[in-house]
Amino acid sequence: MKGYLLLLLLLVGFLPASAQKREFSDQYRIDRRVQLDTRREGDSLRVYLRFPNGNTVQQGQPLRIAAWPTYDARRPLWTDTVRHFARRIRPDGTAARVDFCLPIAKLTSGTVLSMACAPAAEAATGDAAWLPLTSSLLSRPYLLTDTLGTPLMRRSVRAGEVFYVDRYGQDLPVLVRQYAAPFVPSLPPHANPASQSSTSPTLSVSDSLAFAAGLPVVLPKAGLYTVRLAGERGVMGILVTDEDYPELTTADELIQPLVYLTTSAERKKLYDAPNPKRAVDQFWLNAATGQQAIARQAIRTYYGRTKAANQLFVAHKAGWMTDRGMLYIAIGPPDAVYRTAQEERWVYHGTDNGASSAYTFRWKPSTFAPEHYELVRRPEYERLWYAAVEQWRKATTTALGR
Numbered sequence: 001m002k003g004y005l006l007l008l009l010l011l012v013g014f015l016p017a018s019a020q021k022r023e024f025s026d027q028y029r030i031d032r033r034v035q036l037d038t039r040r041e042g043d044s045l046r047v048y049l050r051f052p053n054g055n056t057v058q059q060g061q062p063l064r065i066a067a068w069p070t071y072d073a074r075r076p077l078w079t080d081t082v083r084h085f086a087r088r089i090r091p092d093g094t095a096a097r098v099d100f101c102l103p104i105a106k107l108t109s110g111t112v113l114s115m116a117c118a119p120a121a122e123a124a125t126g127d128a129a130w131l132p133l134t135s136s137l138l139s140r141p142y143l144l145t146d147t148l149g150t151p152l153m154r155r156s157v158r159a160g161e162v163f164y165v166d167r168y169g170q171d172l173p174v175l176v177r178q179y180a181a182p183f184v185p186s187l188p189p190h191a192n193p194a195s196q197s198s199t200s201p202t203l204s205v206s207d208s209l210a211f212a213a214g215l216p217v218v219l220p221k222a223g224l225y226t227v228r229l230a231g232e233r234g235v236m237g238i239l240v241t242d243e244d245y246p247e248l249t250t251a252d253e254l255i256q257p258l259v260y261l262t263t264s265a266e267r268k269k270l271y272d273a274p275n276p277k278r279a280v281d282q283f284w285l286n287a288a289t290g291q292q293a294i295a296r297q298a299i300r301t302y303y304g305r306t307k308a309a310n311q312l313f314v315a316h317k318a319g320w321m322t323d324r325g326m327l328y329i330a331i332g333p334p335d336a337v338y339r340t341a342q343e344e345r346w347v348y349h350g351t352d353n354g355a356s357s358a359y360t361f362r363w364k365p366s367t368f369a370p371e372h373y374e375l376v377r378r379p380e381y382e383r384l385w386y387a388a389v390e391q392w393r394k395a396t397t398t399a400l401g402r
Contacts, residue, residue, distance in 0.1 A: 024126035024337040034129035044101040054096035064123040071339035142167040171214035173230040178207040186326040190382035237368030246310030251276035288395035315369035323375035
């Protein structure tokens with residue numbers, strides 16, 4: 001009997017990664033996240049990937065693809081590899097780009113693809129690129145590109161940035177609508193959801209533009225837009241940001257994210273200061289009790305997280321304003337992330353105040369933000385939240401480098 005139990009334990013210890021609970025925290029590390037986009041091309045779906053580290057695709061491993069019924073499934077529906085993978089690699093600075101086609105007949109809405117250039121035992125981990133398949137994604141015959149035809153791989157463009165809506169097949173006129181939408185930062189995780197300023201489900205159109213087929217598109221004003229090709233039903237939501245996004249450079253941009261740490265009176269004092277940028281520096285210097293090195297580190301960390309949130313969580317508003325962005329800035333990147341079809345669960349194994357915590361985000365897609373999640377707010381988060389805020393206000397956050 002003892003020998004049987006020992007054998008069983010050994011077998012469990014060597015279960016493949018796909019049989020363990022899949023963890024996705026690397027999706028929220030900028031230096032590890034694989035960017036992706038897609039376009040329907042006839043009876044195929046073309047997939048575009050950008051690996052942040054070009055060396056990842058130069059190790060002689062194939063690009064492995066698997067289809068899963070859910071994010072947490074143990075067994076894939078099917079697996080495959082990309083043919084002639086080495087020929088498809090294109091350097092992009094220190095990164096690398098790859099594109100390939102999958103037959104639409106193999107793809108089903110509601111399933112999830114994983115894609116990784118790694119040994120078979122590692123290819124289905126949370127480190128891979130994961131793509132949830134939806135009916136709109138499987139039918140969309142266009143994507144956004146720069147002036148050289150390189151996919152942008154983002155649902156945001158900067159005001160004045162030149163881009164193309166690149167359609168497979170015949171070019172069609174591009175119809176653009178701008179919407180009057182308030183950009184409101186998220187409330188703390190313990191706030192009563194009923195107290196949140198609600199946005200009307202139907203936004204009013206504030207402007208309409210049209211661009212001739214095949215010509216570049218330029219949107220001069222920041223705001224929320226939809227793009228549609230003439231004759232097609234589907235639309236794509238686009239957030240047009242300031243020219244420096246995701247960076248924060250102006251005084252207003254530096255003060256706005258402090259909404260998570262300050263009162264309205266404190267922010268008004270910063271806005272009204274003769275030199276608002278200097279006032280922001282002084283805010284952090286006061287937090288650090290005059291210690292310049294600590295103040296500089298706090299500034300780098302807080303606004304570094306804000307920039308990362310802008311890159312990771314851009315939706316119908318800047319990434320730092322979203323629920324995930326708010327938590328990412330105040331508490332930091334999650335230690336573990338678990339996904340289902342409708343939820344993400346963020347786990348912190350001992351936050352800066354020493355307490356472990358978990359937060360659930362529920363998928364709430366829209367035309368403007370198909371990857372948007374909202375936090376399930378709970379009163380018990382209040383103590384954890386104010387402890388984290390207090391750490392920042394005293395510049396004593398212990399995980400500033402995280």
